[in-house]
Amino acid sequence: MDESEILRAMGAPGTEGVWVVIVDGEVVGKGRNLRELLDKARMEHPGKEPFVATLPTKKAMLI
Amino acid sequence: MRQQHALPSTITARYQSYNFRGEVIRLPMLRVRVFSRDGDLSVRTNALIDSGATVSFMPTELAEVLELPRLGKTEADGAGGTFGTWETRARVEVIKGSKPCCEMNLDMLVPFDTGRVPYMVLGRDSVFQEYDITFRETIGVLVMRRHKRRGRS
Numbered sequence: 698m699d700e701s702e703i704l705r706a707m708g709a710p711g712t713e714g715v716w717v718v719i720v721d722g723e724v725v726g727k728g729r730n731l732r733e734l735l736d737k738a739r740m741e742h743p744g745k746e747p748f749v750a751t752l753p754t755k756k757a758m759l760i
Numbered sequence: 761m762r763q764q765h766a767l768p769s770t771i772t773a774r775y776q777s778y779n780f781r782g783e784v785i786r787l788p789m790l791r792v793r794v795f796s797r798d799g800d801l802s803v804r805t806n807a808l809i810d811s812g813a814t815v816s817f818m819p820t821e822l823a824e825v826l827e828l829p830r831l832g833k834t835e836a837d838g839a840g841g842t843f844g845t846w847e848t849r850a851r852v853e854v855i856k857g858s859k860p861c862c863e864m865n866l867d868m869l870v871p872f873d874t875g876r877v878p879y880m881v882l883g884r885d886s887v888f889q890e891y892d893i894t895f896r897e898t899i900g901v902l903v904m905r906r907h908k909r910r911g912r913s
Contacts, residue, residue, distance in 0.1 A: 700804075701777070704778060704806075705778065716821065731824075732821075735825055746793075746802055746803065747803050748803070749803050749822065750879065752778060753780050754875075754878060
């Protein structure tokens with residue numbers, strides 16, 4: 698799955714607003730601390746560029 | 761927006777779909793690459809194309825991990841009221857497929873509070889300055905066509 702498909706497949710209750718870090722089509726981690734997730738991604742996948750995103754917190758959004 | 765390379769004439773992107781409690785949310789987003797202050801680190805992420813935003817925003821957490829410069833302080837008005845922000849500048853590439861198609865140095869605002877902006881927001885001060893943007897809501901596709909300006913070669 699590519700990153701868009703992975704994001705689309707996520708969204709279970711309790712994941713609203715969490716950061717998701719994906720490398721090479723694999724979810725490295727989910728959580729509130731982006732720095733820790735990126736450190737983990739660099740350790741497990743050195744030299745690879747991570748994709749990061751948050752999951753929606755509300756159905757209705759106006760920023 | 762300070763453009764560094766030639767821009768493509770057309771960019772199309774499917775809306776990003778999210779599953780939210782059993783319902784699908786689709787948002788007009790572009791895939792972008794954002795570089796750290798020193799350029800040593802980059803991440804890819806989604807950026808919302810927001811015709812209702814007069815400026816562009818960067819999530820606080822993302823700006824912090826990329827160690828983007830704090831160039832000044834200002835305020836922004838959002839749906840939740842006025843909030844404090846710092847000004848920054850970031851090198852951003854728009855990615856088409858897996859390859860970058862244009863690169864920009866964008867002035868952006870970063871909220872003081874985490875969670876205020878959930879993803880990058882490209883407002884009317886950014887890609888809107890170079891592209892006419894059509895939101896094809898019924899099919900979930902974003903179409904960006906470069907302006908035809910007088911005198912442009």
